Amino acid sequence: MSYCLNPQCHYPVNSPPERFCNRCGFRLLLKERYSAINPLGMGGFGRTFLAVDQDIPSHPKCVIKQLYFSHSEPKTFKKVVALFNQEAIRLDELGKHPQIPTLLASFEQEQNLYLVQDFIDGNTLEEELEKNGVYNESQIWTLLKSLLPVLQFIHDHQVVHRDIKPSNIIRRKTDDQLVLIDFGVAKLLTNSAILKPGTIIGSPEYMAPEQGRGKALPASDLYSLGVTCINLLTGVPTLDMFDIVNDCWMWQDFLPAGVKISDRLTEILDKLLKDSLKERYQSAEEVLQAINLNNTVKATNSHNLINLISELNTDYTKLQHLLAKKRWKEADEETWVVLCKASHKSVGSYLFNSDIDQLPCEDLQIINQLWLLYSSGRFGFSVQKRIYRAVGGEYATFCEIIGWKVHNSNFSDSALQFHSSAPTGHLPSRRWVGGCYSWWLHAQHMATRLEQCGIN
Known part of the structure; x- marks a missing residue:
């Protein structure tokens, strides 16, 4: 037809x-x-x-x-x-x-x-909700970790989606990845000042307050993502969960009988849903940091809980000291040193993919925990792994998100950003990576090794 x-x-x-x-x-x-x-x-x-x-x-x-x-x-x-x-x-x-x-x-x-x-072949989350019922907490964590890097990507390109909701998120059948659709170019064009001055773009039941007043910001997408999460957790029409008398969301009152959501997730969702822009998360990156802090760093909130000498007798005291002082460049150089020691290679040697495959889990855990702790969840191998997996292993996209050049394995310090506001996952750098033709697979090998070691 x-x-x-x-x-x-x-x-x-x-x-x-x-x-x-x-x-x-x-x-x-x-x-x-x-x-x-x-x-x-x-x-x-x-x-x-x-x-x-x-x-x-x-x-x-x-x-x-x-x-x-x-x-x-x-x-x-x-x-x-x-x-x-x-x-x-x-x-x-x-x-x-x-x-x-x-x-x-x-x-x-x-x-x-x-x-x-x-064409994205799959079901929208709205269809999933109707077919399978409400989501559990684990599914919401997975959703957040999958979609927040996508929002970070579009916001970095100076784009606000404006219409985040379950019907605009599809779970692709081929790889089970969540795909964000309908960027509303038609709405943007037809409702622009050219044709209809003052017309608001988006779905009112998922829309942030400032968006309803004609001002859409990256934080507006985060608000809509929060509303999407509570809709999936409860199965209740979103506006039914908003208390107009007290001007707040009462979504926990609508959870299915016997279902309890952890304080960690509740705190994150409540901050996503803040009416006040000043009280809400300002960026997808900030939400990812909060998730990472809650799920990983919280368990190691003092360096005294991290063993600074591994079974291989590699001493991480210097790395801990440099990171605590926010001396990022020197800490990055020291990371290369301890990776060489953990791999039984002379200091300054490059590590190949086969070396990454054999890195001791304990040493990887210590390095990762120290970077996570002293960067407040912004830097670390596990942060890089999460981003790499979120973009489906597309190395060029991974590099673009974390602020690395794509085409050379060893770049100069001038190409790196040694400060606390560098892109999420920017450090540790890949200065230690070696290889001729397959060096760029280091991210895949590191992600696999971290998963083998249970480092998330």
């Missing part, structure tokens, strides 16, 4: 292999390759269709987003096209993240604007 994309066509269903609509004569193929087969959704100025790419032999599925402005003035339409092109560039950049749909094409055809994106 082919579906006519003419907004005025009253009989849009066509049988293949027609190239033009039987009823209105509208061209059925976009760019002579994309064929709509079924409508997925529609709004005032836009529609979304399931489609196939006829140019590729396997005819893979894709998604067409159509924006139509049949009654716009030429001057207005020209402004819309300019804004559309700007947003398409942003979507192209965002689509490089493995948990955001890839932008395949963007173009104008017959006075309509089109975006074509990857």
Whole structure:
């Protein structure tokens, strides 16, 4: 079946292999390759269709987003096209993240604007909730750890999603990863000052207070993520959980009978849901730090609890001293020293992937705990592992997020940031990594070794 994309066509269903609509004569193929087969959704100025790419032999599925402005003035339409092109560039950049749909094409055809994106095969979290019932605490922790790096990525690209909710998060069937969809370019264009001044973008039941007043910030997405979590935990319509008299969320009162949520998760969710921007988390990075502190560093809140001499007799007292003094550059250099000692290699030697595979678990644990403790959860091997796994092992994306150059294994100190506000996971650096052709697999080998050692 082919579906006519003419907004005025009253009989849009066509049988293949027609190239033009039987009823209105509208061209059925976009760019002579994309064929709509079924409508997925529609709004005032836009529609979304399931489609196939006829140019590729396997005819893979894709998604067409159509924006139509049949009654716009030429001057207005020209402004819309300019804004559309700007947003398409942003979507192209965002689509490089493995948990955001890839932008395949963007173009104008017959006075309509089109975006074509990857089709994500899977169920939305809204569908999962309806089918499987409410989420447990473990599932919420997993959700936060999966989506927060995605939000950090889009916010670093100066983009605010504006519509985080269960129906805009899909669990991809192929790898079980959560994918963030519907960045609302159609809403942004059609509700912009060009067409509808003052119109608010987003879903009111998930929207942060400042967003409802027309100001969307990265913290607004975090608020919506918090509302998404309590909806998944309770299965209750979100606005039913808000106490308008006391101006606060009462979500714990709506948990299923007998279900208790830990103080750690409650504290994080409550801070995500703060009405006041000053009291709310300001960045995804800050939330990830809080999660990391709660789950790992809290157990080692004093260096006295960390054994500073390993069974191999490697002494970590100097590393602990440098980290406690926030002397990040020297601590990074000392990390190389102790890694060499733990690997029975001379100081200054490079470690290859085979060396990483054999690193003693106790030594890795000590190094990681010290970095976590003195950076308040910002730096450490486990932080890097979490980010690497969150981006699906895409090394270039991993490097972009933590602020490393991609193409050379050993870069100079000038390419590193030795301060407390360096990107999350920026340190320890990879200055100790060796190898010719497969050095970049060090992140994969380290992640695997940490998991083998039970270091999360």
